[in-house]
Amino acid sequence: MVHYRTTITSVGPDVEELLESGMLILFADGAPPELAEVSVQHLVVDGPSDSAPLVGAEIRIGAVSARLTAIGDLAWKKVADIGHVVVNFNGASTAHRPGELSASEIDAAILAAALRPGAEIIIVA
Secondary structure: OEEEEEEEEEEOOOHHHHHOOOEEEEEEOOOOHHHHOOOEEEEEEEOOOOOOOOOOOEEEEOOEEEEEEEEOOOHHHHHHHHOOEEEEOOOOOOOOOOOEEEEOOOOHHHHHHHOOOOOEEEEEO
């Protein structure tokens, strides 16, 4: 089941710096300039599904794949309401904040290389 499919439209100039700490910020197209600098902006193609994905669901960014390890209580609502979510690629079993997703670790350089306009981000069960 596809929970979410979106296409990257732009990558802010400060995204790579945040990736060094394992943090990826997604924001729907039209983010305010100060948020656009640190965000990957995107345009939704499919979803979000009515129900949040479960731990273990796959998140694919281009050809890079990880597994969700924790889902904050408010994360999926934020995805649905404003197309915004923070994904921490830290393998944590508990989301640090209610509006965040945690996923298995990915090397920052590999993740940065996958973040290109036109690439898809997909969350599937």
